[in-house]
Amino acid sequence: MLEVLYHKGMQTVQQICNRILLASGSMTYVIDKLEQKGLLKRNFCPEDRRVIHITITESGKKIMDKIFPQHRKVIEKLFDGIDQEEKQQIISVLKRVGQKASSGI
Structure with missing residues (x-):
């Protein structure tokens, strides 16, 4: 999660979920822990x-x-x-796997 934020900047929870293939329920736990450590913060959209x-x-x-x-x-x-x-073949396969995972299989 930190790597996504480090390279991509501010992201929504859903964008992060799609990038790291983590279920939204687990995402909340990870965000809570990283926020407690002061490594990230939540910003509510006005x-x-x-x-x-x-x-x-x-x-x-x-x-x-x-x-x-x-x-x-x-x-x-x-x-x-x-x-x-x-490498391009690996990237292609991983993108397809990621798309399938983010679609809820």
């Missing part, structure tokens, strides 16, 4: 009270600034030796 925007805090950004470069290196190592065409 136009529509049903919509809640989530933003990463400065503390969350600092953690991600520290963690993400290491995470990126691990991901790059995992995909080392896989050519560009294979």
